[in-house]
Amino acid sequence: MKTPFYDIHKSLGAKMLSFHGWEMPLQYSGIVDEHINTRTNVGLFDVSHMGRFEIKGFNAYDCLQTLVTNDISKLNDHQALYSPICHNNGGIIDDLLVYMINREKFLVVVNASNREKDLEWVVKHSKSAVVENISDKTALLALQGPLAKKVLDKTIVDVNLDQLKPFDIAITNIFGIECMISRTGYTGEDGFEIFFDSNEIDIWDKLIQSGSRFNIKPAGLGARDTLRLEAGLMLYGNDINENITPLEVPLKWTVKFDKEEFIGKEALLTQQINRKLVGFEVLEKRIARHGNEVLMYGEKVGFVTSGSFSPTMKKSIGFCFVPLHVSANQLIEINIAGKLYKAKVSSTRFYRRK
């Protein structure tokens, strides 16, 4: 499958990869270069492969409040919220963003790998709300980095971006094209995600043009992965899946036991937790990868869920599961291709923007 920007990626000479059936850019100039440029200037990401569903009607609010573990009653109109959705047993079906246009109209954005599964799940629990898959008729770009606001400021006239706080939404237009923007992202930087009609692909070139004086560069899924890893953000399929609950990973804050019923509440309330997801830094020059064993005193105690090179810190970092008693700065060993390497336990949040 292709996003509306496929030809643009090819013409830019991107190295492509197949990501859950989607032909996506892995990198343009190089992962490290795109990563650093997004941290210091601004990067433009095509994330149109993510699923987008509209949930509408007077039951939309109840439908979503039952599905998500987080609490949408705290949302005002035009605000977004991050949340897992879980099975009855607490296993994470997906993690997503809920955008509340108003109490009778929501947009949810889900992982590309889970589009079909999520749609089925949402429809099954829709009560009488109307669920529409708008993934194909819309496009989604992420403009991320400290200078993202400056790039958008030049094109938006009817919204004061200073008043658009993190997770706020605005329905506006850029370059005369109707769109929805949200101050959200997956990089740990300030930034925006921009939703618009999938025919309006010129927006890509126009953003690149107006961002040129801010050193805007396109960035691919490679940089997206290293950026989110440094920022301590979970990746579905790597760090979380249906056999992992939000209470075992740094997503406890998204489970609101004080709200009324939600799917998975009973199981999560009584879950015996015996592992946790932490960050680590490999103290030798090797990169740990998803699936590598974690050992302590010669015994297997967990596994790596994500591992990569941190372009910001120039270190080998990652996330892994360890027993609950393990604390920051303790040493663990990671089995990389049959050899043990020492690593130091840390928070999953390696990078925090100033």
Added chain:
Amino acid sequence: MVEEEIRFTKEHEWIIIKEGLAVMGISDFAQRQLGDIVSIELPRVGSRFGYMQAMAIIDSVKASSDIYSALSGEVVEVNEELLEHPEWINQSPYELGWIVKMKASNMEEEEVNSLMPNEQYNKFVGEMEMEKEKEGEDERAGRR
């Protein structure tokens, strides 16, 4: 093999005989496939490797890859500067990015013959790229 003549393995290592020693590295095609290289694990000087035995490991941001010995022999020198500058393999795969120098044991004819001269290697890589492109097209056609 002739002195100074570059040859390649099917796994994309290169080898040049210089002053009686075999210098090895990875090809430009290989470094482009790997992307940003961030670390390398070098063999010890004095260690011996058989033909196409894994002797070093390169980590790029996206993947880890074994590097194979293009001949049987003994490592006499390693490029320790790569420990500080693994990116040299990307920037200069045939010069600054050399990985090891080896003293060849008696080279088997079979080993030498399987190493590709420059022209043959370029053709080999070209075919691989075309194959990849074609696979991509087939895949896309199939999904339509």
